[in-house]
Amino acid sequence: MVETVTSPPSTTGVASKENTRFLASDLCAYLDSYLEPEQVSEVYKAYLFGAEAHDGQTRLSGEPYIYHPLAVAKTMAEMRMDHKSIIAAILHDVMEDTHISKERIITEFGEDVAELVDGVSKLTHLKFRSKAEAQAENFRKMMLAITKDLRVILVKLADRLHNMRTLGVMRPDKRRRIARETLEIYAPIAQRLGMNAIRRELEQLGFGAMYPNRFKVLQDSVNRARGNRKEVMQKIETAICGRMEEAGIEARIVGREKNLYSIYRKMKQKRLSFTEVFDVFAVRIVVSDVDTCYRALGVVHNLYKPVPGRFKDYIAIPKANGYQSLHTVLFGPHGIPIEIQVRTEEMDRVAESGIAAHWLYKAGDSHSATAQARAREWLKGVLEIQQSAGNSIEFLENVKVDLFPEEVYIFTPRGEIMELPKGSTAVDFAYAVHSDVGNTCVAVKIDRRLAPLSSHLFSGQTVEIITAPGARPNPAWLSFVVTGKARSSIRHYLKNLRDDEAVSLGRRLLDKALVAYGSSLERVAPDRLESLITELKQPSLDALLMDIGLGNRMAGLVARRLCGAEDDSGAVMQTAPDRPLAVKGTEGMVLSFARCCYPIPGDPIVGVISTGRGLVVHRETCRNVAEFRDKPDKWIPVEWSPEPGVEYQAAIRVQTANQRGVLASLATVIADMGSNIENVSFDERDGATTTITFTLSTKDRRHLANMMRRMRRLPEVMKIQRARG
Incomplete structure (x- = not known):
């Protein structure tokens, strides 16, 4: 049997969905369908507690405040959440907006509920330097609460959803601020957790509040174009249904329509006209099991020709949020592009509900468990970001970047698939395998060829990390890892x-x-x-x-x-x-050589203790040492070890005639003398001469002197001297 369902056009805009008030009796009646009677009684007790706490408070619309927590609880109930989550939804504003303390909630409803309420509550008792800092710190607090209990974000998303549905009563500037926050943070979080139904509504409402004129123009365009599409869409669905019946495949076929924000974003990012975006028809085919997904894919590929390079198998390799489906694009009748998604019923539930499916369909649903496991994996990464972030604003920006990176799928040498954010490098891959592999990596082979560790990775590549026991991370890696x-x-x-x-x-x-x-x-x-x-x-x-x-x-x-x-x-x-203290150069990160004078073995040197940095070695003649002349406790007598352990950097300034090939001649001398150019800069004095400053690797003063002597012999070199940094 093939069932066709054309999804209704999206009516969600800036207008409120809350046409009728949702009462406590309605909530309890709904909860009776899946909760135990004593749990429903506990929820009703929370309602009475919340109603008393919010007594006398009203929303901007003029209605009693308690209607908002009830509406949030309704959304949670529609997700079939447990009774503690429903109680937390009813009480989510009491700590923030009333005199009720966390201890009181623990006494009345237990620690679990109190932690959920506290996780959603803003930090109202602290003073911040700016509104941005306050928002960022509240976001950090919420994200840390989510890492302990995923239900915190479900309450927060339900709260944000109702606030967006009733946003019309706000001042225009406040509407835009809340809408921007929703589009930049909460909708991406919903998507990252696989909660596409909530994500779509948040995006639609946010778009309508942020850009009301653009929203209206697009909505009018969609309404005008929709009539012309019905006949074509019906023809496509009928053709697919007929082929599915011939193949004996039971399927539910749904004609999909992109939401307005998705259309707007695609037009903006790819600079397409409305007709170019809206001319794409979309169909979802929902079947019973995974094997049938691939059979159904074969059927549609036989019906219409697939567009090369547009097939994606998210069943074999799920997205980061647990989303699974087969995606393909076909050349439909008259060359019309058709986007097809093929998935099972379980995959469809998880695609709409994400981590909420774990509570919605607990029994035997491996897909929802996978979605929740992936959400926890992401939150583990968020915790690592929080530990390394300098402040709450930096944390917020890092999470924004991390929220929805496009994924790349990389193969290990054994054929296992690893998922990384777009733009990841070989070092990111090494740390994704294991921290010890990352710490000791020295080289990488990409598709069996040696490549730099900073190489960006692309889907389908096979990456092999080469490690060495004595290796350690390079601070320069921080400039390119993502x-x-x-x-x-x-x-x-x-x-x-x-x-x-x-x-x-x-x-x-x-x-x-x-x-x-x-x-x-x-x-x-x-x-x-x-x-x-x-x-x-x-x-x-x-x-x-x-x-x-x-x-x-x-x-x-x-x-x-x-x-x-x-x-x-x-x-x-x-x-x-x-x-004096002997200096080898291998002492590590707490002993450094000053860049202002570039000391090398053979130079008279002095050590200066620098707070937080350790020992900094300067040449005795360095002008920056003068400020420490009257601070003998900061001076440390140092000398070069008889056997220096590394090469050192030195700077030389070469004045040359402005002729073609001068740099190549100088570079040849430097290479012949066994040195390496670390950096080079130019300072053109006039049309006839050029001054070139080289930073070179050298063993000692004698090595540097021999190099400078060889350069001085070049006919183009007019003057050469050792430079300060």
């Missing part, structure tokens, strides 16, 4: 790495300071050490050493307190020579 997991993992690793290196440097600095007192860290009495750690309010010796290594505490002062005149052991200041 996923929350990669970003937070890199930051976390680098922070821990810096802490370990700070402890190591702090130990060396304290030991060096103790030499002046004829002591060392190993020789300091344990009780004396413990006493000082307690006195300085540090949790451990490592924490104290980290503070020293990061430059937050002076090693000399700590050494004096450990071995000063007040020490019972009678240790006194020694006159032994102050041995």
Whole structure:
């Protein structure tokens, strides 16, 4: 049997859907159909509690305030939510708008309900510098509550839906602000959670409130064009029905119509005219099982020719929100494009209800469980973004970007499929596999060819990550990774790495300071050490050493307190020579080389303790060191290790004749001398000469001097000198 249903035209606009008031008795009658009697009684008790709390309050429309919570509860009941969610919907504004406290709700209705209500409530008791900061912080609070309980967002979406349905009474500026927030945040969240029915209505209402004139023009255009389409649509549906019956496939065929916001967005993004968007006919075919989906697809492909490259299999590879369906585009009668979706009844329910389907059809519905699992996976990513975000506004912007990225589907070498946001790189893929794989990745093969780690990935590629045990994340990766997991993992690793290196440097600095007192860290009495750690309010010796290594505490002062005149052991200041700290260049993130003077082995150097950064090495002649002349406690005598462990950067300035091929000649000399160009910049003085500044890798002063000598021999080079940063 083939059933055809033409979906009714969307009538949702700025006008309210709440034509009649929904009463508590109506709610209880509806809940009787799927809840236990004692649970319905609990809901009615919540209604009485809420009505008393909101007594005397009215909405802008003039009606008693309690009608709003009841309408929110009605939407939740239509999703067949559990009784605690319904109670939370009725009470969702009591903490924010009345004198009722969270403790009172816990006493009356339990902790679960109180947490749900608290998750939806705004932060009214805090002061913010701006409206944007307040909105962002409230959004952060709500998102963190959702990570604990998904029902928070369902209450919030139902609340937003009723507010949008009754938006007409607001001032125009407030209408637009709420509509923009709905279109930018709440509709995408509904889509991210697979709740397409609510998402479509939020978009339609938001579009109507945000752009009332555009909405009216488009709606009039749709109404005019609809009459011409009926006959064509009927012909397409009849043809599909006939073929399905011939093939013995039972199906429900639904003629779909795009909502106005979808049409508007497509016209705007792709710069299409209304007729180009509206000329596409859409049909949904709903069948009993997955096998029949593919059989039905074959039937429609035999009926009308498919458009090459427009087939998508979201059954084998579901979307990030759990959505599953087969999508194809066909050349219909007279060349009319037809969009076809083929899915099962369960997939159709999940496509409309998303995570709400978990409560709507709990028994034996693996698809809704998958939708909820994917929602939790997304929220886990949101939690990682929150941990790495600097403030609530940054968090909000990151979540906006993360809300609905288009997905790319990547294959592992074993043929497993991984889903990543559009624009993801090889490093994002490595962290998606596992944090340890990301932390130790050194190279990548894309479709069996070596590629840079910053390479953007595209659907269908096979990606193999090459790791090395001693490798570690590069801070430069933060400039191109796009996923929350990669970003937070890199930051976390680098922070821990810096802490370990700070402890190591702090130990060396304290030991060096103790030499002046004829002591060392190993020789300091344990009780004396413990006493000082307690006195300085540090949790451990490592924490104290980290503070020293990061430059937050002076090693000399700590050494004096450990071995000063007040020490019972009678240790006194020694006159032994102050041995400089040996610098290799491999000390890590807490020892850096100043970019203002680019010190290299062979240069006389000095170390300056910089708060939060650790030890910064400068050339002794660097003008930026002058400001520390009167702060001897910030100075650390340092010297180059006999065997430097890395190459260093140096800057040279070359004045050349403005001739063709000069840069190539200089680059050849640099390469022949075993160096690498890290950066190059030009400063054209006049038409005859050009000044080129190179930042080069070099081993030491001798290596750099030999390089400069070779360059000076070039006939085009007029002057060459070592440059400051």
